[in-house]
Amino acid sequence: ANFINGELLGVVVAKPGEAAPWWSVRFPQELMERPTPEQQAQVLEIAREFGQGAENSYDAAAWLVGAVQRGNPEVQAAVEPIVSARAPSQLLQAFMEGVVLLAVLWWIWRRPRRPGVVGAWFLMVYGASRVLTEVWRLPDEHLSVGRPLGLSRGQWLSVAMVGAGAALLWWVLRRSQREPVGGWLVQAEPETASIPS
Known part of the structure; x- marks a missing residue:
């Protein structure tokens, strides 16, 4: 659930705009929770390009994150360069x-x-x-x-x-003097065959 919700984030391995390792992940929620001043300006600009007249960067980021989560490929492509790449x-x-x-x-x-x-x-x-x-x-x-x-x-x-x-x-x-219990690799004790007399 932490991965899906973008919680307990990993360390940044590539800043916005930098080439990121193939194994890194990006969480667009970063734009709502801890944006830099540069990201705030970019969020407003991208939202306006998509016809959103948001009054502040938080509302614009909320719309962008929602569009990314709904699978809008154009918004995903526009947002990717402004979000940090993180360790998963x-x-x-x-x-x-x-x-x-x-x-x-x-x-x-x-x-x-x-x-x-x-x-x-x-x-x-x-x-x-x-x-x-x-x-x-x-x-x-x-x-x-x-x-x-x-x-x-x-x-x-x-x-x-x-x-x-x-x-x-x-x-x-x-x-502890208690006897061992459990175990999945328990050796079966050999059966003692009774010798007919």
């Missing part, structure tokens, strides 16, 4: 926090484990994937309070999650 951070996060996380947990769960082991690995792998993928995501504007050691607040929270997972794993492996 939402897709990267969905892949890392969905496919990769599932694959790692599935592999860990292949054998019976003590209760808490899979949960600990979830915290560690999810947290590590967030630290990595947040590199390509813009931090939330209301939370941008500096980047100690180059990490955003979201990355620091994810580092704490990795630490909590490691502590939980240590505790489970050292303290």
